[in-house]
Amino acid sequence: QVQLVESGGGLVPAGGSLRLSCVASGIIFSINDMYWYRQAPGKQRELVAGIISGGRTNYADSVKGRFTISRDNAKNTVYLQMNSLKPEDTAVYSCNAHRLYSDHWGQGTQVTVSS
Numbered sequence: 001q002v003q004l005v006e007s008g009g010g011l012v013p014a015g016g017s018l019r020l021s022c023v024a025s026g027i028i029f030s031i032n033d034m035y036w037y038r039q040a041p042g043k044q045r046e047l048v049a050g051i052i053s054g055g056r057t058n059y060a061d062s063v064k065g066r067f068t069i070s071r072d073n074a075k076n077t078v079y080l081q082m083n084s085l086k087p088e089d090t091a092v093y094s095c096n097a098h099r100l101y102s103d104h105w106g107q108g109t110q111v112t113v114s115s
Contacts, residue, residue, distance in 0.1 A: 002026035002104045004095050009109030012085055016113070020080040022095030022106055033098045034071055034078040038091035038111075048093070049080060063089075085113045 008020040020036070033052040039045040049069035051057045057069050068081040078095055094108040 002097075004097060004104055004106035006093065006095055006106045006109040009093060009111045011112045011114065013114050014085060014087055016085050017081070017083045018085065018111060020082065020093055020095075020109060020111075022078045024076045024078075024095075024097055024104075027097055027102075027104065029076040029097075030073040031099065032102075034069075035096040035098065036069060036078070036080045036093060037096060038089075038093045039108075040088075040091040043091075045094075051078065082111070085111075087113045087115045089113050 003025045004022055006020060006022045008018055010018060012018055031053050035050040036048045037045050038048050047060060048063055049059045049067055051069045051071050059067060066084045071078045090113050091111060092108040093111050095106045097104045
């Protein structure tokens, strides 16, 4: 069965860094576009960053210059390096694997940035 398992979340002070990982199984990882989303309490889920199967990346304006998405197809893993964290980055971060007719989600990992 398909599984996406996130890790790397935690509590960090403002200005700090975290690196999130998402390990996928049960899919052909290399042909999936991978995305990181986040959802804060009382707010809509938003797309944070994406990396398509060919390696091209995109970012939400709010994280450009601070976050970097990458993937290692040999490890079936997508990463989100988060630097210069702000309290408004506090959210549950979830990874998503997408193809035209498939869409899979992980359970999410909590990121809390203290002020």
